[in-house]
Each structure stands twice: as C-alpha cells, then as structure tokens.
Amino acid sequence: MASGNGSNDLPSFERIVADYGPLISRIAMTYEADPNLREDLVQQILLAVWQALPSFRADASLKTFIARIAQNRAISYVAREVRRPPTAEVSETIEADEPNPEETAIHSNEREALIAATQRLPLPQRQVIFMVLEGFDYAEIAETLEIAPNALALRLSRAKAALKSAMERGQ
Template sequence: MREGEFAALLHEHAGLLSRIAASYEADPSLRDDLLQDIALALWKALPAWRGEAALKTFVARVAHNRGASHVIGRTRRPSTHGLDEDLADPAHGPESHAQLEQKRLRLQDAVRALPLTLRQAVTLALEGFSQQEIAAALGISANNVAVRLNRARKALKDALGESA
C-alpha cells in the first residue's frame, strides 16, 4: 500500500481509531502515542489482510489488539479526560450539553473499568459493529460475543445505576 492510500485509510477510519484508543487510554498524550502505535501496527499488518473480513473490521481488530497490548504493558491511571470532545451534540443548549458530556464521561469511565475482554466487545458494539463483525474482529465466536456483551451490559448497568 502506498503512503497516500494509507493516509486515506487513516483519515477514513480516524473517528473509529480515536474512539478505540480512548477506550484504552484516558491521558490525551498517551492516547496520541497509542494512536501512533495503532497506525504503525496497521501499516505493518495491511499486507497480511486477505479480504476475508471487511477492511473496517480488520482495522478495528488491529486497533483493539494494539490497545490491549498497551493496557497489558502498563499500569492504567484514573480517567480525567474524555473520549473525543467533538461527540457532543451542538444543537443542545449549554445545560443540555453539560449533562450529555457528564453522561458520556461516566459511560467512558465505566467502559474503561470493564475487564479487557468485555471492553473490546462493548467498544465495537458502540461503534455499530454487528455481533458477526465483532466476532471476526476479535477472533471469537458470535455466541461468545453475545455472552461478553450481556456481561458488559450488566456491568455497565451496575456501574452507572438503573437510570443508565
């Protein structure tokens, strides 16, 4: 793959990659480092892509694998920062915007607190991946994905309260 094509691929999946990185790293500077690591891992992995899964699924799998390695390789710090600051809906007023931001931060922190296997599945589900796509991205069965998502939902519901 040429550099221009790779740059286009990174641009096309920038939001997905940013949100996956944010699910693994709270610190913005470390998140940037993780995004660079993900980009390097993608550059190295792309020649091995055989087209058996969608490119988006392949990209997500590489990003999650790199994120998991990142978490395993270092001690996590408590979250003090958000996922992507551009996720809030600008159509709402300041109070509504603040409430949405608080909910988003609570969800983000709750997702980060999940065990790694549950975090991977729920992050992809929040990105709109189907259970089959999640299974392909994580290299597990669709039934295993369903189990992980059910456990993650229960854990998130417990962490966020019944109103979540």
C-alpha cells in the same frame, strides 16, 4: 489513489487515516485515559495498520481488519503499561468529539459517566461494549476478537448488566 496490491485496490493510507482515524482514536480511548499516552497509542496503531496493509486479503471488511489490528495493538500496549509503575492519574475530563459546545455540555456528564463505567469493566466486556457502540455487527465483533458467537453473546450480556448496574449506582 489506490495502492497497488494486485487484486486488492485499497484506498491510500491517507484515505484510510481519514476514514478510520476516529475509530482508531476511540479504540485507543477505550484502553488509555491519559490524552498524551492515548495519542502515542494511536500512532502505534496507525503504524501497525500501515505495516499490515500489504497482508490485507479482503477476507473481512477493511473496517474489521483495522479494528482487529487496533484491538491487538491496544492489548499489547496495556500489557506493557501494566508492567510499568504508574506515572499519572486518570484524567477526570473527556475530550469532546462534538464541535458544538452547547451539545457537548448537555451530554458531557452522561458521556463521562458511560465512559468511566465502561473503562471499569473487565477488558473482555469493555471490548464488546466498545465495538457494539461503534456499530460493529455481532459477526464482525466475533471475528475481530476471535471468539465464538455464543461466547460473544455471554460476554455482551454480562457487560450490559455490569454497565446498567454501574449507571444506576451513579458510578
């Protein structure tokens, strides 16, 4: 069922949640380690997507449109949370996305180390690494983050170097 947006035949919100919910969850995980707070952030992002859908003009892909909303909402969320005193410690476990427990166990340490190293990067570097890992192309990343391609290349280069160094140190 498509929504009636004139020339924009968008999928239903339920279809958008089904198709892009995992992407939104992973964006939220980039900004919030606590599972309960992360779920709240996901809900905030979904609400923002729902509210913004009528303004979608197909200038970019729906995936990029949703990712930009999610990034912006997550940044606003982090800015609000920074002003609050800390109430919980960062969780040391990462929820498994994979249904196979054996595969999850094999890849868990590597995945946790990569996520932990990524979460310690400065926010601009964390954003580009996340989007590369999500399969966004450079043009989509630059558009979503509203930065110039050369700034993206520099940010990505620095992020990769920082991640490589952190992973080699075992942090």
